[in-house]
Amino acid sequence: MSSLQNKIDFVALVSVTRANSNGDPLNGNRPRTDLNGFGEISDVCIKRKIRNRMQDLGKPIFVQSEDRCSDGCGSLSERASAAMKGIKDREEYARHACETWLDVRTFGQVFAFKGKDDAKGLSCGVRGPVSVHQAASISPVEIESIQITKSVNGKKNEQREARTSDTMGMKHFVRFGLYEIKGSINVQLAEKTGFSEEDADTVKECLRTLFVNDASSARPDGSMEVVKLFWWRHSCKDGQYSSAKVHRSVKVALRDAGTIPTSADDYVISLEALPGLEPEVIDGI
Numbered sequence: 001m002s003s004l005q006n007k008i009d010f011v012a013l014v015s016v017t018r019a020n021s022n023g024d025p026l027n028g029n030r031p032r033t034d035l036n037g038f039g040e041i042s043d044v045c046i047k048r049k050i051r052n053r054m055q056d057l058g059k060p061i062f063v064q065s066e067d068r069c070s071d072g073c074g075s076l077s078e079r080a081s082a083a084m085k086g087i088k089d090r091e092e093y094a095r096h097a098c099e100t101w102l103d104v105r106t107f108g109q110v111f112a113f114k115g116k117d118d119a120k121g122l123s124c125g126v127r128g129p130v131s132v133h134q135a136a137s138i139s140p141v142e143i144e145s146i147q148i149t150k151s152v153n154g155k156k157n158e159q160r161e162a163r164t165s166d167t168m169g170m171k172h173f174v175r176f177g178l179y180e181i182k183g184s185i186n187v188q189l190a191e192k193t194g195f196s197e198e199d200a201d202t203v204k205e206c207l208r209t210l211f212v213n214d215a216s217s218a219r220p221d222g223s224m225e226v227v228k229l230f231w232w233r234h235s236c237k238d239g240q241y242s243s244a245k246v247h248r249s250v251k252v253a254l255r256d257a258g259t260i261p262t263s264a265d266d267y268v269i270s271l272e273a274l275p276g277l278e279p280e281v282i283d284g285i
Helices: 043-056 076-083 090-100 102-107 187-193 197-208 243-248
Strands: 008-019 038-041 108-113 122-127 130-132 135-140 143-150 167-185 224-233 250-254 267-271 280-283
Touching: 008 197, 008 243, 008 250, 038 167, 043 102, 043 130, 043 197, 076 090, 076 108, 090 102, 090 108, 090 122, 102 108, 102 187, 102 197, 122 187, 167 197, 167 243, 167 250, 197 224, 224 267
Parallel strands: none
Antiparallel strands: 008 167, 008 224, 038 135, 108 122, 130 167, 135 167, 143 167, 224 280, 250 267
């Protein structure tokens, strides 16, 4: 695999329609919002979806979700021990982990590690080249809540030997929101982890198809969509422009100021020209 030679920046615009884009467990699983009402999706949530797509593409992944476990390992510790058996040198441990798992050489990872001369266990850290920002909506989002009822007989009622009383609950969703995901790929860190040009193409494909195989009751199929993906490949390792300037070059504004958006078509998406740097503009699947 050829090593990455050029810095990369990316921006993905994703729409959410009547779905819970990322529930907050500290707030009754309501979709995340900031104090001003703008919707948020955590970087951890985005990386989880990217990892799932990597796995769908047949790539080896270290941080696997329980329902997607493909190697029979019940924990990260068990997976690491099985692959790193006998390695006592910290640098060799990190190198082998990067060679073994795509998500480790992409996002980095901290491993519990104990060398041959260590009386106590230490950590072995890998810094990944791909950084992903917390996503935020372009406009404030409206959160709706509905009460739901579970009427099935989950267990036998000892007193009446009939169905149990209905279980009440709440379901929360974003009426509509257009979110912006920003990220970058650092060449210097890519050289250390072995992140390659082919790996970068895999990340790009994962972002383009981010919500494939991601459906659930909170996110029905078609409720979350990648609208546009902007992918900048700089002409040098350090970048022709800062990541902040590149990300700001994507301009998204309402067609009619003051209206409540109901779809991505209610926005005008444009690019501020950056001399010498043109992005690849990709439509989502």
